[in-house]
Amino acid sequence: MGRPLNVGMVGCGAISAQYLRTIERLPELRLVAVADLDPGRARTAARSHPEAEALGVDELLADPRVDAVLNLTVPAAHAEIALRAIEAGKSVYGEKPLAATTTEAARVLREAEDAGVRLGCAPDTVLGTGTQTARKAIDDGLIGRPMAATATMVTPGHERWHPDPDFYYLPGGGPLFDMGPYHITALVTLLGPVATVFGAAARGRDRRTIASGPRKGEQIPVMVETHVTGVLVHASGALSTLVMSFEGEATRAPSIEVHGDEGSLAVPDPNRFDGPVRLAAAGEREWRDLPVTAGYTEAGRGVGLADLAATPEGEEPRAGGVLAFHVLDVMESLLASAHTGKAVTVSAACERPRPVPLRDTPSAERA
CATH class of the missing domain: 3.30.360.10 (Dihydrodipicolinate Reductase; domain 2)
Known part of the structure; x- marks a missing residue:
């Protein structure tokens, strides 16, 4: 990509702290925007990253700086936020599950493919x-x-x-x-x-x-x-x-x-x-x-998003939407x-994800 992936995080619940720590130490990722239903929580999360700005959800999704939306909302909102991000032309990496139902998840997959954006989903612990x-x-x-x-x-x-x-x-x-x-x-x-x-x-x-x-x-x-x-x-x-x-x-x-x-x-x-x-x-x-x-050694939550950013064009990310749908x-x-x-x-097919050789970070040269 030639530059870090600019990330907009939606949802500042308990799990967000782990993602924030990983983004802080991975040069492949840069947090530029944060949104939450509680504006105070968004402001608190944004203060931990100098380049991040606390925004409303609509503002974050429309922000041209944001390359990918990190969707950390509650499961019932996963599909809604993912679809809105895809409609805005953003790639999406979300907390598990991909959606509350396979019907919703199928639409997310279809819309992402039609829009030509990348789709990833936790858990990335398996990496x-x-x-x-x-x-x-x-x-x-x-x-x-x-x-x-x-x-x-x-x-x-x-x-x-x-x-x-x-x-x-x-x-x-x-x-x-x-x-x-x-x-x-x-x-x-x-x-x-x-x-x-x-x-x-x-x-x-x-x-x-x-x-x-x-x-x-x-x-x-x-x-x-x-x-x-x-x-x-x-x-x-x-x-x-x-x-x-x-x-x-x-x-x-x-x-x-x-x-x-x-x-x-x-x-x-x-x-x-x-x-x-x-x-x-x-x-x-x-x-x-x-x-x-x-x-990946010393990995933390969010390494799947960095792996997604480093995945060559045309290949499914290891922590990808197809696996999460399956x-x-x-x-x-x-x-x-x-x-x-x-x-x-089980009707949703997937391939066994590519293995991860022993390495420190998911850089584009080695993905």
């Missing part, structure tokens, strides 16, 4: 050294042919710590839509796209009580399933078992394990960029840590299967 080192171990044949995987996330629910947890329990939220994108994106990165799913789901309570902040003690409605489990049948033939739950206090289950006919891998938490990858090879009694061999379809299909009791075919 870090944890998942990428595990992927390289699989590709190098260290566990033989991958046969199965497990992915587990169990927590009591975000109302324990989040002062405004309402959106976690509205459509587009719940453990599957909140945390599922991390685990499913990692599974697709490791084992390839999903062809068919079998699902089951339950809702433990109709209301939850906020436990911290100024709204402590307030009850909020629960409108989504809070325990979702299922089997993902990958196109490769591998089977992944998924458990996403806001109905448990804790778990000792590993975030992800992958099992092959010559060994097993323990993969770090896909909500993190790094962490140890452990191998139990056939005939070995002990797990051993593998050296870091792939992925992951969203997997999640919707799991819930459809849970409601019907039947297997559901």
Whole structure:
């Protein structure tokens, strides 16, 4: 590009601080505008970046300085902001999920393609050294042919710590839509796209009580399933078992394990960029840590936006809209299967994302 990608950030909630730290240290990105429904939050975020200006959403989308919109709104607003940004000729990188529904997401994909702008979506955690080192171990044949995987996330629910947890329990939220994108994106990165799913789901309570902040003690409605489990049948033939739950206090289950006919891998938490990858090879009694061999080192949230900016013209970004649409379809299909009791075919196709060689930053010369 010859210059940094000028970014306009819409949404200054809790996750924005992590993006701001990454943008600050990546020369490929420059924050020029910030908007939020709360103008005070926008002004606070803008003060952390000397070139950034606090604007209204309409002003930000119309600002000719902005090359790409970083969409950090709540899930229900993801599609609306993305479509408005695309209409304004901006590329878009958004928090997960791509949209609240596959119907909305399909329109976002279509409009982005028609407008000739780039579309990316979190999670970009899978571009870090944890998942990428595990992927390289699989590709190098260290566990033989991958046969199965497990992915587990169990927590009591975000109302324990989040002062405004309402959106976690509205459509587009719940453990599957909140945390599922991390685990499913990692599974697709490791084992390839999903062809068919079998699902089951339950809702433990109709209301939850906020436990911290100024709204402590307030009850909020629960409108989504809070325990979702299922089997993902990958196109490769591998089977992944998924458990996403806001109905448990804790778990000792590993975030992800992958099992092959010559060994097993323990993969770090896909909500993190790094962490140890452990191998139990056939005939070995002990797990051993593998050296870091792939992925962006010292990565943080927002590295996917820099990777998108560095992706050669005509190639799909590693944390791209097509992958995010596939992951969203997997999640919707799991819930459809849970409601019907039947297997559901995942219709949104995608390719396994390109691997990330071991490197420091996603510069254009090396993407």
